[in-house]
Structures are given as structure tokens and as C-alpha cells.
Amino acid sequence: MAIWGGFALLLIVAPLIWGSGLGLTVLSQMGIAIIACLSYNMLLGQGGMLSFGHAVYTGLGSFMAIHALNRVTEGAMHLPVSLIPLVGGVAGLGFAVLFGYVTTRKSGTTFAMITLGLGELVFALSLMIPEFFGGEGGVSGDRMAGEPFMGITFGPQRQVYYLIALYTFVCVAAMYAFTRTPLGRMLNAVRDNPERVEFVGYDTQKVRYLAFIIAGFFAGISGGLGALNFEIVTAEVVGAARSGAYLLFTFLGGATFFFGPIIGGVLMVLALILLSELTKAWLLYLGLIFLFMVMYAPGGIASLIMMNVRVAVHGRLRELSGSYVALIASAVVMLLGAAAIIEMVYHLQLSTTLGDELNFLGLTLHARGWASWLGALALAFGGFGLFEWARRRFVRRWGAIQEDIENQIKQREAQ
Incomplete structure (x- = not known):
């Protein structure tokens, strides 16, 4: 309970410490990245499903959320702006139901290749259907739509941050609770020994499919928050580079521990925003970091922390x-x-x-x-x-x- 209280307190006081425009932007993106990396870890760390197309669900969630925001702006839809991320979540869930039925019928390398193919398919469609994806310019919106609620317009970045912080806390808690459910435990068993799971009477494909759907829901929420934060969504959000970033930073944070992707999400924002501004060679540095982590700490940063905690105890x-x-x-x-x-x-x-x-x-x-x-x-x-x-x-x-x-x-x- 103390850990969750500390986490909530950190989310509340963070903008008071880093209250500049850049600080609020970085903190907001960290919250979005944490949800995305944790949802990806449902597949990789908890289910042993290596996906190369997770950006499909965060990205399509972003597009559905930005279109819903525009409908609210036009008066064609009556929905509080604070609930727009749930539109992205429902969209991510729906596409996960559709695509997951195909991808989860296989496991291992075959699963990974199918997700890669679907990711490339969706990215190609994003350039072929400008009516929905907006072409190269993307789709923009205005998060100050609708009537203000108690003076909250979501115009100032601080208000958007606290909305993202609320969703981050709730989603992290929900995904942690999922790991303690029978489905979450069975997903770990499917990862470790699928033959034994089949032997005791469970359908491994169904377990993977249900986990895939839940991961798609949280990924969509992350995408919806991104749409609100940036007020524009482009084809880049469904690209292979975004999927690769989720994989890379989830691994760096530590896929075998629940808090590992949280570390990975923070590192992802620091690398993409701060490191890329400091040097033109930031991708090379990122590759070298990944190489050394694979060589010396394949369990990620979380594994290093836990090993030292054991020694300290x-x-x-x-x-x-x-x-x-x-x-x-x-x-x-x-x-x-x-x-x-x-x-x-x-x-x-x-x-x-x-x-x-x-x-x-x-x-x-x-x-x-x-x-x-x-x-x-x-x-x-x-x-x-x-x-x-x-x-x-x-x-x-x-x-x-x-x-x-x-x-x-x-x-x-x-x-």
C-alpha cells in the first residue's frame, strides 16, 4: 500500500518540481509511454509473445480518439473530453479482437512475423486512406472542445498532465491487478510451459487471445492520451519505428518484472526527447546501450535493481x-x-x-x-x-x- 501511495504522491508533486513547459511535456509523455510499455509487457513479459506491431493498437486508438474529439468539437457527439482516451481504449480493444484472432492462433516466431506483417499492412493503409488517416499531414483536433467543467478546459498543459497522471495511476493499478488474476497466472504458465497447460485442460490460444485483447485496450488508452496531449495524430504512430521503440525500451527496463516497463517508459521519453536534442548520434548511442544491456544485463535494469536488493536484504x-x-x-x-x-x-x-x-x-x-x-x-x-x-x-x-x-x-x- 505504501508503494502505491508513494506512486500517487509522485504523480501529484512531479509538476510542482518540474513545472516548466518542457518539464510538463516530458512528464505527460512519460505517463503515456508507461501505459504503452506496460500494455506491451502483457504480451512480451507475461505471455512470452514477441510482437513487432504493438503500435497498431496505440496508433489506431489515437486516430479514433482524435476523430471522436473532432466530433465533440462539431457538436455531433456529446462526450466529456476527459473520456476521449476511453474511446481510444475501446478502439484498441476492438482492433485487438479482430487482429488478435489471427495472430494468437500461432505462437513463437510465427506470431512475431504475423504481427510484423499486420503492422506493415496498417502503416501502408495509413498512406492509402487519407480520408481516415489524414495523409501525410495527419488529423488534428482541439482538446478545448465542449463546455468547461469546474474551470477545467484542458488548454493549459498542467491540466492535461493531471488527466494523464490519473489515467496512468488507474491503468498501472489495473494492469498490476491483472497479473494477480487467474487469467494472469495462467498467461504466465502459457509462457513457461504451454504443453503442460494444454495437458491440464486449458486452451493456450484462448488465454493468449484474451490477454491480447486486454493489452489492446490499455494500448488504445495510451494512444487516446497521446491524441489529447499532442492534438494531432500522424501515420508515424502506427509505424514500425514506434513498435520497435516499445520493444526496445520494455526490454531495457526489464520485461520479467512488473515495474521494468515503467522504467522503460521513462527511458523512452528521455531518449526520444532529450537525448535526440543533445546529439545527432543518439540512435547509435541507443544501439550501443541495447548491445551492452544484452551482453551484461539481459534481464534489464529491473533485474539489476532486484539482484542488489537481494544482496542488501x-x-x-x-x-x-x-x-x-x-x-x-x-x-x-x-x-x-x-x-x-x-x-x-x-x-x-x-x-x-x-x-x-x-x-x-x-x-x-x-x-x-x-x-x-x-x-x-x-x-x-x-x-x-x-x-x-x-x-x-x-x-x-x-x-x-x-x-x-x-x-x-x-x-x-x-x-
Whole structure:
């Protein structure tokens, strides 16, 4: 209960801390991304269904929501603006009923390929049916439609944020409750051992189908909130890039833990908004982060947190403090060198008309100067060597602590 109270308090006070226009925009998009990533994790983390087309349901939910908003503006539909995201949710559910009947008949790689094909089909249709999708310009709307309720017009971004925060809290709580239901437990069983589930009398396809429908509903709500937040919906929202982002950041956050996609949703917004503004090479950095996570932490950030919580519970975390300092320091040195090399390469390729000077973290680098290259290479390779030394030392210490913890647990169980 304390965790949920803390989560609600965080949602309430966040705009008081980051109250600028940019801060409210980032916070609003984080709420939308959290719902989208959690709905995707219903398929990936809880059901073992790797989908390459989840943006179909968030995107179509956005289009239905923006059309409903325009109908409200025209007076043809009487619906409070605060309920427009539910229109997106119902739309996501409806399309999940339609498409899910086909996709969930298969599992594994076949399921993934079908979702990829459906995603490309919907994206192609978005360019072929401008009457609904609005063509390249998309469909725009006005969220200040209808009569104000208690002075709330949803014109100011703060009002929109609190609406998104309310939907975020309710949706996160509902999706967590789903994991505790018999259907949620059976979905985990289908993920882990579908043959045994069939043996005890359950229809695995039906379980996957029902979970797919529920995930589509929450994805549609996320899309509806996006339509209200941006007041415009374009074909990009149903594209493969958006589906890939849900997959990438859900994995980075940690698909095996419920709170992992919440971390992933926050990282998704920080990468797409802030990192993309800082450097032209942000996609390269994102790819490198994903590569290192797959190599060193395949369970995502959530798994790293939980492993350290386990060590802390047994009172052994302090023993690793020195190793963590060495790991972090060497990683920072390595990343600084690698980033300097990347920035100089990008500058030479894309910004040669501006000369060979570039600003990197307050330092002036010369993209054609040998001193800058030698310094960057020394930091990168020296940092990598130190990182590997610190990592191997950490792995040995970590293994010894884990072995001691397992022995303590066995001794307690024996007693």
C-alpha cells in the first residue's frame, strides 16, 4: 500500500518540481509511454509473445480518439473530453479482437512475423486512406472542445498532465491487478510451459487471445492520451519505428518484472526527447546501450535493481561498494572516450561546413586534430581495459557473495 501511495504522491508533486513547459511535456509523455510499455509487457513479459506491431493498437486508438474529439468539437457527439482516451481504449480493444484472432492462433516466431506483417499492412493503409488517416499531414483536433467543467478546459498543459497522471495511476493499478488474476497466472504458465497447460485442460490460444485483447485496450488508452496531449495524430504512430521503440525500451527496463516497463517508459521519453536534442548520434548511442544491456544485463535494469536488493536484504551490499565505484568510474572514462570519437566522426561527416571545431561537454575538440583523436582513443581503450579488470573482479566477488547467501538460505531451511 505504501508503494502505491508513494506512486500517487509522485504523480501529484512531479509538476510542482518540474513545472516548466518542457518539464510538463516530458512528464505527460512519460505517463503515456508507461501505459504503452506496460500494455506491451502483457504480451512480451507475461505471455512470452514477441510482437513487432504493438503500435497498431496505440496508433489506431489515437486516430479514433482524435476523430471522436473532432466530433465533440462539431457538436455531433456529446462526450466529456476527459473520456476521449476511453474511446481510444475501446478502439484498441476492438482492433485487438479482430487482429488478435489471427495472430494468437500461432505462437513463437510465427506470431512475431504475423504481427510484423499486420503492422506493415496498417502503416501502408495509413498512406492509402487519407480520408481516415489524414495523409501525410495527419488529423488534428482541439482538446478545448465542449463546455468547461469546474474551470477545467484542458488548454493549459498542467491540466492535461493531471488527466494523464490519473489515467496512468488507474491503468498501472489495473494492469498490476491483472497479473494477480487467474487469467494472469495462467498467461504466465502459457509462457513457461504451454504443453503442460494444454495437458491440464486449458486452451493456450484462448488465454493468449484474451490477454491480447486486454493489452489492446490499455494500448488504445495510451494512444487516446497521446491524441489529447499532442492534438494531432500522424501515420508515424502506427509505424514500425514506434513498435520497435516499445520493444526496445520494455526490454531495457526489464520485461520479467512488473515495474521494468515503467522504467522503460521513462527511458523512452528521455531518449526520444532529450537525448535526440543533445546529439545527432543518439540512435547509435541507443544501439550501443541495447548491445551492452544484452551482453551484461539481459534481464534489464529491473533485474539489476532486484539482484542488489537481494544482496542488501542479506546485509552484503556494502562489501560491493568499492567494486561498484571502480566499475562506474571506469565505465564513465570509457564512455567519454567513445562518445568523443563518435561525435568527431559525425562532425566530419555531417558538419564539415562549420569547420573542424566542436563543443563536447564543455571541451573544444578538433575533428581533424591528432591530439583530440589520441586523447579520445586513450580514454576509450584505457577505460575499456579498466572496466574489464573491474568487471572481472566484481564478478568474482559477486559470485562469492551469492554462494554465501545460498548457503545461509539452505542452513535456515535445514533448521
